[in-house]
Amino acid sequence: MYTIACCSFKGGTAKTSTILHLGVFLAKKFQKKVLLIDFDAQANLSTGLGFSSDDDDTMVSVLREEKTMLEVIKHTHIPLLDIVPANVYLDGVEATTPIVNDLYGHERLRRAIKGLDYDFVFIDTPPSLGWLTQSAFFASNYSLIAAVPEPYSILALNRLQEYHEKIGGHHSLEILGVVLSFWDERGATNQAYVNAIDVAFPGKLFNTKIRRDICVSRSVLRGKPVCDVYPESRAAYDYERLAAELIRRVTGEKEQKKSLEALYV
Numbered sequence: 140m141y142t143i144a145c146c147s148f149k150g151g152t153a154k155t156s157t158i159l160h161l162g163v164f165l166a167k168k169f170q171k172k173v174l175l176i177d178f179d180a181q182a183n184l185s186t187g188l189g190f191s192s193d194d195d196d197t198m199v200s201v202l203r204e205e206k207t208m209l210e211v212i213k214h215t216h217i218p219l220l221d222i223v224p225a226n227v228y229l230d231g232v233e234a235t236t237p238i239v240n241d242l243y244g245h246e247r248l249r250r251a252i253k254g255l256d257y258d259f260v261f262i263d264t265p266p267s268l269g270w271l272t273q274s275a276f277f278a279s280n281y282s283l284i285a286a287v288p289e290p291y292s293i294l295a296l297n298r299l300q301e302y303h304e305k306i307g308g309h310h311s312l313e314i315l316g317v318v319l320s321f322w323d324e325r326g327a328t329n330q331a332y333v334n335a336i337d338v339a340f341p342g343k344l345f346n347t348k349i350r351r352d353i354c355v356s357r358s359v360l361r362g363k364p365v366c367d368v369y370p371e372s373r374a375a376y377d378y379e380r381l382a383a384e385l386i387r388r389v390t391g392e393k394e395q396k397k398s399l400e401a402l403y404v
Contacts, residue, residue: 144279148295153320154285164382166220177225185224189362233270249278281315322348
């Protein structure tokens with residue numbers, strides 16, 4: 140099972156949209172069994188798949204050891220794709236009992252997902268480096284970093300690099316890659332952004348970049364992935380190829396051929 144914490148030190152980097160659509164395409168196109176864990180109190184990942192942010196069965200109950208993971212996992216309308224929704228009570232959950240009295244509270248998520256039967260588990264973290272993000276990192280074997288070609292987003296990568304180094308002193312965590320969204324191929328400063336990413340995370344930028352596409356926003360407002368509403372959109376095209384590239388990175392050359400062939404089935 141590949142467990143991937145998706146992170147960003149800045150909002151507006153399309154992190155949640157990236158996770159949502161990677162999960163969708165891995166399940167729909169590549170027949171991978173995928174679990175999405177919404178670990179952000181904003182619950183955008185949940186609402187993007189049509190789930191209410193007021194749902195009581197969330198990671199909050201699991202972290203407090205009131206319920207097991209299997210009790211809070213929900214099936215989506217897409218076969219092989221499941222989700223654990225979020226709600227506002229995730230915000231500050233580390234300050235509530237019994238977590239606040241647990242010196243190893245940040246390992247509760249890791250213990251909760253141990254033994255689950257999925258090919259991929261994606262954890263959507265808040266745009267911060269607080270307790271929730273730390274817990275997600277300790278539960279994961281990989282991290283996926285979301286960025287956009289804007290100065291503040293690129294500058295935030297330096298903080299993320301420092302954070303990864305600190306986590307690496309206590310837990311084995313491989314940087315899977317950096318995903319660039321809102322990409323404009325005509326951008327005059329594109330190369331400068333690419334160079335800056337390569338300085339922070341050498342060789343980790345995904346070749347597939349997600350181009351700016353209003354279809355993503357329109358589909359999320361309807362609680363559906365873009366491939367359900369606008370299957371011929373450029374965003375659907377880009378996310379599908381990003382999923383294939385992700386499979387190649389985590390599973391190697393044997394799966395690469397299968398993933399690329401599946402694009403044309």
